[in-house]
Amino acid sequence: MSTLTEQFAKTAYKPKYFIGDRVFGRYKKIPYMATVGNDRNNVGSEEPEVVIHLDLPLQHQGEIITWLIVKHRDIKPLVEIK
Numbered sequence: 001m002s003t004l005t006e007q008f009a010k011t012a013y014k015p016k017y018f019i020g021d022r023v024f025g026r027y028k029k030i031p032y033m034a035t036v037g038n039d040r041n042n043v044g045s046e047e048p049e050v051v052i053h054l055d056l057p058l059q060h061q062g063e064i065i066t067w068l069i070v071k072h073r074d075i076k077p078l079v080e081i082k
Helices: 004-011
Strands: 022-027 030-040 048-061 063-071 075-077
Touching: 022 048, 030 063, 048 075
Parallel strands: none
Antiparallel strands: 022 030, 022 075, 030 048, 048 063
16 A cells, blocks of 8 residues: 555656746737746646746736636747757
């Protein structure tokens, strides 16, 4: 019989992005750059979500947006150019 630690390690969600990772994407055709706040998979959710904090706020239809919840397919990692 396995311990709770071993069971959790086998069954828990393994994130693709970690806190502080830099990403970019588009929100309603508006490009943005952001920092990952949390990569999560809620119970009952079909696919994982990523909470991102935008570098610069977006304005869309009079609404100011400073953070977004997006799917993995909607963002890409930001590659550092040396």
